[in-house]
Amino acid sequence: MVIKTLPIPTTKSNGNNQLGSKKQLSLSQSVSCLPDDRSEQQHRLPDAADLRRMCIITKSDLNRIYDNLERRQRDKDAVRQELERKKEMTERSAQITKQWPNTIIGARERKLELKKIRDQEEEERKKVLDLEEEKLAAERRREQIEKAKQLQYYETDRVRKFHTSLLLTEVLKERDLQIEMKNRIEQMRQADENDERQRFQEAQNEFYKAEQEKIEKKSKDRANLAKYHLAQANQRKSQYVQEKQKDQQEGDEYRRLAEQHALEQLELEHFKKLTQKDVKNMYDKVLDDKQKVKQMEQQMDEEEDEELRVYAEAKKKIARLRREKELQANQEKQDARDHMIGYLGSLQKRAEADNDTQIFRARAQKEAKDLREEQEKLEKQQKMQESIAKHRHETMKRRETDREIEEREDAEMRRKKAESDRLYLLYQQEKEKQRMQDAQAISEYHLKQAQERKDRQCDLKASEMDEVQLDRHMTEVEKQQYQDYTGRVISYMEENGRNTYPMKRTVTEEIKRFDQLNHAYKKTETSPNGNGEKKPGSQDKKSLDETKKHLGFQWDIPNK
Template sequence: LEENNVLDGCFLLNEVNLRQVIVLPKAEWERIQDSLDSTTREAARILAEQKEREEMRLRSKAAVKDWPNTIMGLAQRKLKAKKLREEREEEERKRLDLEEQQFQATKRKEAIDCAKTYLYYQTERVKGFHSALLLAEVLKERDAQVEFKKLKSDINKKKDEEKEHECKEAILREQEKAHQHYLNQQALRRDQLEQIKERKHQADLAKLEDKREGEQLQRLNRLYQLEIQRKMEKEREEKVEHQRLYHEHVSDQKIIKAIEEQKQMEEDDRIKAHFKAKQTIAKLIKEKKAEMHRLKQEHQDKIIRQLAVQMNEALKREDDRLARDIEKKEAEQEKKRKEKEAKEKAAMESIAEHRAAVLKMKAEKEREEKAEGKKELHALMEENRIYLEMEKAKKQRQRDASMEVQKIQIQQMAEKQAKHQQEKQADLDYEAQREATALCKEREFQSYAKQVIESESKTTHHLYPLLKAYKDGRGLGYRPFSRAREGINTSFQAQDDAGTQLPYSCTT
């Protein structure tokens, strides 16, 4: 049965009628299977392609990773170069910072050394030594000036001798030059005589030439005069001709003028006739205007008379109206006056009533104030008693407080005494420290002074000021004073128990 149910590798369900089973060809079956599994196969194909592309991308990436001519390779090289450059810049900055720190430290050290040197030079001992050094320098300079003066006198003497020798040589040269000048002058005079003779000959020749030129000019002048005479004759002829033409022109002008005068007379006659006609017309116009003005004036007078009548009537009506208004106003004023008198009378009565009420209230108020005064007196006496009791208690408290203050003052005095002892001990410690510092400074000064004296001894023999300043110190405690006892020189330990300095005497 199982063998019957198996058909070409396919399993059939039990109790299936084989006659009702449809048998499909293999190709059709595969087509159906393909149509059913197409989605799954498509998804598998896409996944396979994606996987293949990813593998290819990884292989390509691994292959081009080390290529130098790709964009990624260039970017990697730029990043590496940038990183190296930043590291170098950071190292350079660190180096510069270190150099700057060293430079600043050197500057600070130099500034501190300069300040220390300046403060050291400002001490009185060093100032005195420098003054002695300046004196030694001055003495050395003075010796140098004396030596220079001697040397200068010798040099001046030599210069004077040289100048005298030069003067003698100059005199000889001048004499020789004068002789040469005399010879030159003689030669010059001879040349000048020859030049004078030559110039005289030239002057004679010039005179002859001038004479010939004068004769030529006279001949030309005669020709010029003849030419001028001919020209004047020609001008006289032209003048006569011009006069003739002028007379003809004048006669023509007279004829033209007579004609124009005739025309002007005719024109004047026409103008006079026109002027007379114009005067006649103006006279008629003037008469017409006078008539119109007369009529206009009559009309205006008539209008003025009518207006005067109307104004008189209006004034009369206005006077009647004003009279009525005045009578009415006087009646109103009389009425107001009567009302005012009635009001004043009522006000006076009200004032009298108010005054009586006020007097009554004032009497009652005085009685009440007397009663209040008695009560206040009793209260004031009670307050005075309480105040006296409080003052008594206050004085007791003040006595107690003063006792406490005395105790505090005693305690403060004890503390002050202890503090004074501490300050005294601090002063002693300070003096010891100051003396040690002064000793150190003295050694430093001695070393500095020795160096300066040795240096100056090589250039000058005036070492007395330096040696005096070197030996004339006034002890280790020169100049400083105690902080606690200002004004007391602590250079000496001669003092009593209270810290008072004993008299000082110095014998030399």
């Protein structure tokens, strides 16, 4: 048995007590607590331990508690051990199967190694190709540079002039070839003319022969045609006789038809006369019918006229009654108008009496109004005169004040102007002093510039001599290149049978120019070392005053 000390339970609500009682019931099988109704003496052990604060737990329960507490750690350790075991087995399996040739991993590794080897070989091959391409590009670049230099050399004046002579040589050669071709063409033309003349003679003979044959053939044709015409004349005579007989027969037939037509016309006239009688009878009958219809219409018109007469008399009676009513209405209106005129006349008389009264009243009001306006006008004029006098007084006072202010301002302005003039005079004196100092500094600076210019001229002369030497060397090189190039071209043209005189003349002229340039270079090199010789543009040493004037100074430089 193991004894454990538990904390004293605190007082809680009824709900908590009930929950605690339920927990005690659930743990009654494993934990047994001492009853609380014992005395305090019974609850204490010899070592003064309180039994109410202690529980007795079995070993199995304690082990179970420990197991529950350490379960998570044990699970973690078990999982870690399992992972380590699997990892170890995987590594051991990999070590075992590493050298197996018939596995997927082995095949993959072999493929990777082969691919790596192929990549290395491809890289080496590409490097070799790159080197070859670089060499080829360098060669092409060198060729392009040489070609550009050659084209640039061809664009120089000397070479262009030589090429002009070369072109003239080619033109001369072409002219010779054209002359030769012209001679050959002339010979061929003469031969063609001879052949043509011979062919023309043969053709003319054949033509004469053919014309003779045509004449003979025409004579035969004319004889045959005469025979044919005689046969045609005989045939036409026989046809004329036949046609005449036929016309006679047709005339007899036409005569018979005319007689038959005349008989038919007589019968037609007889029929027309019969039909005319019938038409006349019918026309007379129609006229009788029209006469009867006309009588009936006349009777109906008389009846209608009677009705119209009765209607007209009734209409006249109605019009007479209407006029009588209108006259009566007009009379009534006239009576009403006369009554209204009389009434208006009485009203007008009454209004005239009222107008006299109104006129008198209006005249009185107007006089009172005029008197009042006159009084107001006088008062207004008086006030205006007073305001004018007041304004005049204020204006005079203000002008006096302004005059005093202007006088004070003028005095202040004169004082300030005098002060500014004094300051300006001091400023001008200081400025003149500064100008003198600046002039001294500028003169020193100009002298320094003159010395520097002289040094630069010396350096420039030295550099010019160096340039002359370099130009001379380049001229010699260019002369040698020109002679080599023209010599090769002239020899090639002579081998091909060209006239090289223009090229030789051009080369001779250019060689003379080269010699002139060399002579000029030699003269330039020897001229500074000559005795008593001066280069163009050189000057003697001048005095300080002349130097000042040359630099543009017009004042005297004070001596220190």
